[in-house]
Amino acid sequence: MPKTLLILLGPTGVGKTDLSIEIAKYFNTEIISCDSRQIYEEMRIGTAVPDQQTLQTIPHHFIRSHSIHNYYNASKFEEEVLERLELLFQAKDVVLMTGGSMMYIDALCKGIDDLPEVDDELRKSLMERMETEGIESLRNELRYHDPVYYNEVDLRNPKRILHALEICLMTGKPYSSFRINEQKKRPFKIIKLGLNRDREVLYNRINQRVDAMFDEGLEKEALNLYPFRNLNSLNTVGYRELFDYFDGKLTIEEAKEKIKANSRKYARKQLTWFRRDSEIVWFTPDKKKEIIAFADQQLME
RNA sequence: GGUGCCAUAGCUCAGUCGGUAGAGCAACGGACUGAAAAUCCGUGUGUCCCUGGUUCAAUUCCAGGUGGCACCA
Numbered sequence: 001m002p003k004t005l006l007i008l009l010g011p012t013g014v015g016k017t018d019l020s021i022e023i024a025k026y027f028n029t030e031i032i033s034c035d036s037r038q039i040y041e042e043m044r045i046g047t048a049v050p051d052q053q054t055l056q057t058i059p060h061h062f063i064r065s066h067s068i069h070n071y072y073n074a075s076k077f078e079e080e081v082l083e084r085l086e087l088l089f090q091a092k093d094v095v096l097m098t099g100g101s102m103m104y105i106d107a108l109c110k111g112i113d114d115l116p117e118v119d120d121e122l123r124k125s126l127m128e129r130m131e132t133e134g135i136e137s138l139r140n141e142l143r144y145h146d147p148v149y150y151n152e153v154d155l156r157n158p159k160r161i162l163h164a165l166e167i168c169l170m171t172g173k174p175y176s177s178f179r180i181n182e183q184k185k186r187p188f189k190i191i192k193l194g195l196n197r198d199r200e201v202l203y204n205r206i207n208q209r210v211d212a213m214f215d216e217g218l219e220k221e222a223l224n225l226y227p228f229r230n231l232n233s234l235n236t237v238g239y240r241e242l243f244d245y246f247d248g249k250l251t252i253e254e255a256k257e258k259i260k261a262n263s264r265k266y267a268r269k270q271l272t273w274f275r276r277d278s279e280i281v282w283f284t285p286d287k288k289k290e291i292i293a294f295a296d297q298q299l300m301e
Numbered sequence: 302g303g304u305g306c307c308a309u310a311g312c313u314c315a316g317u318c319g320g321u322a323g324a325g326c327a328a329c330g331g332a333c334u335g336a337a338a339a340u341c342c343g344u345g346u347g348u349c350c351c352u353g354g355u356u357c358a359a360u361u362c363c364a365g366g367u368g369g370c371a372c373c374a
Contacts, residue, residue, distance in 0.1 A: 012338075035338085036336095036337065036338065037338055047338085071335090073335035073336070074334075074335060075335050101337070103333080103334075103339095112335075117335080154333085156342070157333090158340070159336065159337095159340045162336095178334090181334070231336095232336040235336070240338095264327095270338090
């Protein structure tokens with residue numbers, strides 16, 4: 001029997017956590033979280049980390065395992081998860097990965113090009129230039145260093161311009177020369193199970209979950225992290241709106257409504273991304289038996 | 302019961318000196334290889350409360366009705 005990675009994916013709030021426990025139990029295996037925010041140890045309430053009891057039932061990996069203070073990205077995730085999978089597959093034939101971070105899923109399944117790690121100082125100085133000189137100046141510089149990418153990139157997206165230029169300046173080579181987009185082969189089979197449900201129900205679940213987060217003490221959790229609000233890892237729905245409240249830009253009610261709205265928006269964005277992935281087989285969360293039966297049958301093939 | 306004000310997008314409202322209408326929020330869609338819960342781009346979804354009148358033409362003016370709000374009883 002080939003080693004198999006089952007991936008349970010879907011928009012935020014759809015009910016992945018509950019179902020992942022059932023599936024992990026059925027296959028007697030462990031769970032790798034694929035969530036770019038639950039991975040940080042300093043956050044818990046706003047990232048909807050599963051409760052202690054759930055985490056004890058089934059071993060979880062990559063939940064609250066990294067610090068917000070350390071730079072992290074999809075490439076590191078790919079590398080670390082592949083390593084962990086190798087270990088897990090020594091004892092298990094099936095491992096379950098669950099989460100909704102689209103780019104992390106793709107990095108793991110298809111690989112991501114090798115790029116040098118960006119120097120912190122260079123990033124800072126380019127971000128300052130973006131502030132003072134505006135995007136136009138960096139755009140022009142990118143056109144000089146990498147006309148190929150300049151013609152492809154969304155010129156209005158500052159992050160894309162910035163990153164491409166970083167790579168050009170660090171390596172002395174055009175960014176596009178690294179973008180080979182090679183589909184990497186994985187030494188295991190991948191089955192993607194998508195969860196979705198009626199839009200209105202999904203939104204109600206998201207809204208209710210935000211209310212529950214406030215009851216649990218989200219405001220206090222965010223206040224403790226307020227000193228670090230400029231970290232990328234804290235540019236996160238549920239926290240940045242509360243930082244605006246602490247800054248006096250929003251009332252607490254406005255912040256709460258914004259968290260709900262931004263969570264719904266995020267769910268939509270996830271669905272947009274997943275929609276173009278034809279490998280995903282979709283289910284509603286109530287079809288527990290069908291999902292497990294489908295996975296079982298796929299394992300045999 | 303009387304008087305006044307209001308009724309336009311899912312919500313809050315703007316507007317049309319009469320030529321079938323637009324903002325914010327919400328909603329919907331798209332892009333996407335190292336910040337991705339990030340970042341960027343696009344879309345107006347409408348019996349302009351109802352019925353009649355005036356008019357070439359009414360969401361707009363007039364009358365009545367209905368609903369809401371305020372004040373007076």
